[in-house]
Amino acid sequence: MQKFTSLHRPYASFVMIATLLFFLSASAATAQTHSDWEPAMQEFEALDLQHNYPDESIFFTGSSSIRLWNTLAENMLPYPVIQRGFGGSKMPDLLHYADRYISGHTFRALVLFVANDITGNPETDLTPERTAGLFEDFILKIRDYNRDAPIFIIQITPTNSRWNVWPKISRANALIARLCDRYDNVIFIPTKDLFLGETGRPMDELFRDDRLHLNEKGYALWTNRIRSYLDPVMQ
Numbered sequence: 350m351q352k353f354t355s356l357h358r359p360y361a362s363f364v365m366i367a368t369l370l371f372f373l374s375a376s377a378a379t380a381q382t383h384s385d386w387e388p389a390m391q392e393f394e395a396l397d398l399q400h401n402y403p404d405e406s407i408f409f410t411g412s413s414s415i416r417l418w419n420t421l422a423e424n425m426l427p428y429p430v431i432q433r434g435f436g437g438s439k440m441p442d443l444l445h446y447a448d449r450y451i452s453g454h455t456f457r458a459l460v461l462f463v464a465n466d467i468t469g470n471p472e473t474d475l476t477p478e479r480t481a482g483l484f485e486d487f488i489l490k491i492r493d494y495n496r497d498a499p500i501f502i503i504q505i506t507p508t509n510s511r512w513n514v515w516p517k518i519s520r521a522n523a524l525i526a527r528l529c530d531r532y533d534n535v536i537f538i539p540t541k542d543l544f545l546g547e548t549g550r551p552m553d554e555l556f557r558d559d560r561l562h563l564n565e566k567g568y569a570l571w572t573n574r575i576r577s578y579l580d581p582v583m584q
């Protein structure tokens with residue numbers, strides 16, 4: 350057996366300290382990320398106190414495209430909606446806060462759109478496989494709250510602002526669509542065809558100036574496509 354010499358001790362100590370610092374910094378980064386959404390959670394809790402949402406509501410959640418959908422309630426008539434989007438959020442954020450802002454609600458269906466797990470940032474981007482895995486974790490969590498409600502997952506939108514990572518996003522979309530096929534009453538809503546033009550690139554006229562978020566025309570296309578999947582299930 351090899352002896353643990355004095356030469357090994359400083360190296361071993363260095364490895365242990367470096368490992369500890371890595372996990373501490375990762376935990377701190379995660380905590381900081383989650384704390385960013387505390388104002389949003391407080392806003393949601395205030396809305397819950399102000400409104401008595403019908404049990405047949407459709408629960409819309411996700412990132413900024415859900416938050417910025419100013420005509421959502423009107424677009425979904427006659428279905429009542431619960432709108433719970435927080436801009437910039439990622440799947441780990443939804444999973445972290447779900448017990449706080451989703452579990453207390455009764456809903457007839459849930460619609461999910463999150464598009465920030467692959468953005469082109471090599472330091473924070475998840476792999477397509479990890480992204481799809483988090484979507485599955487979310488499905489299972491919702492099933493803990495509501496065993497029967499249909500879950501609709503909207504395809505991540507192709508945008509010019511993130512076109513450099515579209516192959517990875519497209520891979521994640523394919524994995525998520527395959528995931529939906531494996532679960533009863535989980536429906537994938539494809540939307541890519543709505544936003545790609547004849548050149549194969551996203552059409553900027555459907556987006557705001559940031560080339561990321563939908564404008565009024567983009568939301569109109571989204572509404573029609575989403576309703577085409579919702580209505581047959583809800584009626």
